Amino acid sequence: MAEPVTAVTPVTRRRLHRAWPVAVVTMAALVAAAGFRSSTGALLEPLETDFGWSRATTSGAVSLNLIVYGLTAPFAAALMERFGVRRVVAASLGLTALGSGLTLVMTAAWQLWLLWGFAVGIGTGSLALVFGAIVANRWFVRHRGVVVGVFSAASSTGQLVFLPLIAHLADGPGWRWAASLVAGFALLLAPAVWLVMRDSPAEAGTTPYGAPADWVPAPAVATTNAARLALRTLAESSRSGRFWILFATFWICGWSTNGLIGTHFIPAAHDHGLPETTSASLLALIGVFDIVGTIASGWLTDRVDPRKLLFCYYFLRGLSLLWVDMLLGPSLHPSLFLFVLFYGLDWVATVPPTVALCRQHFGVERAGVVFGWVFAAHMVGAGIAASYAGWIRQSTGDYLLAWITAGVLCVLAAGACLLIPRGAVRLSRAAR
Structure with a gap:
């Protein structure tokens, strides 16, 4: 008698969604860009010692x-819309490697300004958080806020990975070894980005992660010259008062992070007798806590009013900056570690709610370029702060007035965030 045949259901393995490999190379590129950005504070004094340059000269190059x-x-965002993310990112990594590599043979201050200011500025600027926002908006529907938080934390990861090693190399073999490290990493990463990155889910034959079955891609906005697209988006968005609030508050964000802490924390701590390698490790530790804080901020942004989050972040940051000068000294003590913890959790936690507000008020299709202009304000504020703090240090002999200025500005930014009206676009359940 024949035995009954039992139907066997084949076991199917769930394939990894293409969005995740794209997210990995995106984060790696953001880490590479942050690597050189985080190195400037550790290289100021070695460059001054080697070439005899003043603090105003080196701070000016950083600015x-x-x-x-x-x-x-914003122009890089428009270029990505026009020519594709993969091409722009690979080219930017190559330019970053070239700019940092050529610092090995510079002999004059104008070359520092040219290489640090323009070559590396353009290369890393094309790999800024705007790039991460574009990838998150295109490739993710579910967990979008968390992904933006992870991408934002990549700058802290770059700081964590590179800064202690850069400070050690600058203090030992010399600053040229530190510049070579960043150049080599960026150069090696470019082929990986070219192989894995795709400009959109449709190009890879898929849909964004977590997209519903009836997902319809947003219409392409790049049908014209990239510069014209960026300027036209600025002209249209600048008619809105909420754009200017985002613009001004993110300007203050840049002033109080990259411009002040990122550039001057190490020399300021050294002024109080703390060794450079120790202060660099503290700055890297800020990066550790920032990874936690920014990812948590992304999670909260999917669930809490972004305006209220920004109020808390700016207000608490302002309070911490008003106290930092009293905490610095020749040795480590618990209150300084408390500042590192407190400030680290807040470092770029502002990014996920700011990206969300750009998306809510200006739409997914324009959010990347709009955030590009808001991010431009962030870095202009950082540049002015770097020169301002350097001038304060050179004029008064310490950084006290620079800390107070940044603290007051952050408190003002906190109040301004509550003036932003509620977003007209609500996130769908799939985006949560």
Whole structure:
């Protein structure tokens, strides 16, 4: 008697969604861009010692880098819309490697300004948080806020990975070894980006992660010259008061992070007798806590009013900056670690709610370029702060007035965030 045949259901394995490999190379590119950005504070004094340059000269080069970095962002966003993310990112990594590599043979201050200010500023500016926002908006529907938080934390990861090593190399073999490290990493990453990155889910034959079955891609906005697209988006969005609030508050965000802490924390701590390698490790530790804070901020942004989050972030940051000068000293103590923890959790936690507000008020199809202009304000503020703090240090002999200025500005930004009206576009359940 024949045995009954039992139907066997084949076991199917769920394939990894293409959005996740794209997210991995995106984060790696953001880490590479942040690597050189985080190195400037550790290289100021070695460059001054090696070449005899003043603090105003080196701070000026950092300011130019930050401003070019920021102003590049909206045009880079438009270029990504026009020519594709993959081409722009690979080319930007190559330019970053070239700019940092050529610093090995510079002999004059104008070359520092040219290489740090323009070459590296343009290269890393094209790999700024705007790039991460575009990838998150295109490739993710579910968990979009968390992904933006992870991408934002990549800058802290770059700081964490590179800064202690850069400070050690600058203090030992020399600053040229530190510049070579960043150049080599960026150069090696470019082919990986070219192989894995795709400009959109449709190009890869898929849909965004978490998209519903009836998903319809947003219409392409790049049908014209990239510069014209960026300027036209600025002209249209600048008619809205909410754009200017986002613009001004993110300007203050840049002033109080990259411009002040990112550039001057290490030399300021050294002024109080703390060794450079120790202060660099503290700045890297800020990056550790920022990873936690920014990812948590992305999770909260999917669930809490972004305006209220920004109020809390700016207000608490302002309070911490008003106290930092009293906490710095020749040795480590618990209150300084408390500042590192408190400030680190808040470092770029502002990014996910700011990206969400750009998306809510200006639409997914324009959010990347709009955030590009808002991010440009961030880096212009950082550039002005870097020069301002350097001038304060050179004029008064310490950074006290620079800390107070940044603290007051952050408190003002906190109040301004509550003036933003509620977004007209609500996130769907799939985006949560």
